[in-house]
Amino acid sequence: MRGKDVVLEGVGITYPNGFTAVQPTDLRIEAGEFFSILGPSGCGKTTILRAVSGFVDPTQGRILIGGEDQAGIGPNARPTALIFQNLALFPLMPVWENVAFGLEARGIGKRARRARAQELLELVALGDQGDKMPGELSGGQRQRVAIARALAVEPAVLLLDEPLSALDLKLRQHMRAELRDIQKKTGVTFIYITHDQGEALTMSDRIAVMNAGVVEQVGTADQIYGAPATAFAASFVGESNMIAGRVLEVRDGHALIETALGQLVGRNPAGLGAGAAAMLFVRPEAMRIGHGENAMAAQLLRRDLEGAFLNLFFHAAGHELAVHVTNDGSRPDMAPGEEHRLGFAAAAAVVLPEGPLARTGQELAAQ
Ligand SMILES: Nc1ncnc2c1ncn2[C@@H]1O[C@H](COP(=O)(O)OP(=O)(O)OP(=O)(O)O)[C@@H](O)[C@H]1O
Ligand SMILES: [Mg+2]
Known part of the structure; x- marks a missing residue:
């Protein structure tokens, strides 16, 4: 797997009801970067992810992934995968089939699906859990299955929308290191959304601080903590x-x-x-x-x-x-x-x- 860069050029997003959730924004996320978008509830984080994944069209500006303009390209044809705030595994399918789910639609045979699922489960340190049912796993393990499933379709860009928010504090802190590790091993570009500054500061190569539809500062954790650019x-x-x-x-x-x-x-x-x-x-x-x-x-x-x-x-x-x-x-x-x-x-x-x-x-x- 290889990451691709994601570029937002003057991207503004107004919903059909006339509400502007994202003001015109320029952002350059490097290939293979762990990039976080940090901001309070309602500031427009999910809206930006929806636009990158193709579920919402920018009202102005353009989005490029690996140098390619994504206008007119639907969510399924983009090199992205999305992990939601409240993930859902299929409860009646064993863990490995959950991971391999996206591969069946691509015409990949059962034996190859099983082998691929095994590789991905090993990547997220669940190599011996493939035959269990999701209900037999802990919250953190289920979260790792969801990550393996998203990686199965070999995205160049993985979009994660507060993927740890349903976990308790201890598990969340443990998963920070795991996610970071998975990202480094795969080289996939991660765009990680959170309103938890601890998460953003500890995991990210760079962070965008967002408020009320505006990206106020982009920088490393040291830059943002040591030299904040705005009062917000x-x-x-x-x-x-x-x-x-x-x-x-x-x-x-x-x-x-x-x-x-x-x-x-x-x-x-x-x-x-x-x-x-x-x-x-x-x-x-x-x-x-x-x-x-x-x-x-x-x-x-x-x-x-x-x-x-x-x-x-x-x-x-x-x-x-x-x-x-x-x-x-x-x-x-x-x-x-x-x-x-x-x-x-x-x-x-x-x-x-x-x-x-x-x-x-x-x-x-x-x-
Ligand atoms: N489909 C929609 N139509 C109109 N307004 C919307 C729509 N979806 C979101 N909004 C509004 O756009 C703003 C940004 O929403 P968004 O979901 O991007 O916020 P967020 O930063 O992800 O917040 P949270 O941390 O609570 O998930 C909010 O004020 C929200 O009410
Ligand atoms: Mg959100």
């Missing part, structure tokens, strides 16, 4: 302290902003100019206690011990600030109510244009 990406991926302000001055790639916590400096990747409304983001693990740069007075609200880490929550001028430090035993006496000075290195903070933020888990739960 900074607030959706990982934890961040966010401080709103207005740019006073820019110099050497940095911006000085006026905030309720005083004047603060951070990197200025978007090239904001004086007067711009801005948001400064700094990760909890980049905050320092008693640090001179970007200093501010804050009151300790709460300390949560999380084994190797100590999570501290401070209050400062209407902001709640999270500080994560390694639990090396050097801060035994910090008690809630105490005043401390916090700070952070300018290089560890990023100043971005004001923009929509990701909603927190608490906000979503309150809906």
Whole structure:
């Protein structure tokens, strides 16, 4: 099996009811890449997969797979296979027949189907499970059968729509490594959809962060976590302290902003100019206690011990600030109510244009 590249050129998708689910998007996914699309519910992830697999036509732009324009090519004729959010195996067929299902329609004889199914089952580490019925397998094993079945038709591009969402947390984490392994062994291009940032960060070669029909940033996990390009990406991926302000001055790639916590400096990747409304983001693990740069007075609200880490929550001028430090035993006496000075290195903070933020888990739960 060999992967093919997938290119979206100005692809926009409006549904027949007039709702635009995907704004014009350019995306280049390399052959053999593990590429994730990460974003909240309803942002347009599945719609992009439907368009790549041929179940929905782009309203504008074009999609190329292996350099070939896919316009007018139906789902069955594309070099893609799709694994859905809620996969379904045929319960009355043994596992190997489930895997070989797509091959019968291609006129391949039973003996060859069985041999091919065996190869694929070995690939997903289920070589000795072919004669079982799906009901006799665990959730993670069934998921691997679904992957073997999708690979049976030798797709160049495998499209996976939240394939782990039905599994419990432990199994999901285990399957991350397995999926990654299967992808590397086959060389098939994987386009993996998830709203779970942990999944995207650990498995992917590159990630597209999507919000409200717009791809806001494409990059490696390090790039997206370390150098978010938008307020949404900074607030959706990982934890961040966010401080709103207005740019006073820019110099050497940095911006000085006026905030309720005083004047603060951070990197200025978007090239904001004086007067711009801005948001400064700094990760909890980049905050320092008693640090001179970007200093501010804050009151300790709460300390949560999380084994190797100590999570501290401070209050400062209407902001709640999270500080994560390694639990090396050097801060035994910090008690809630105490005043401390916090700070952070300018290089560890990023100043971005004001923009929509990701909603927190608490906000979503309150809906
Ligand atoms: N057939 C349709 N007709 C009209 N609107 C649709 C249709 N399918 C999806 N939408 C809308 O398009 C938007 C994007 O939907 P999509 O299924 O792509 O989201 P998603 O990112 O996959 O979300 P989730 O994580 O919940 O699966 C949503 O607002 C949805 O309501
Ligand atoms: Mg979806």
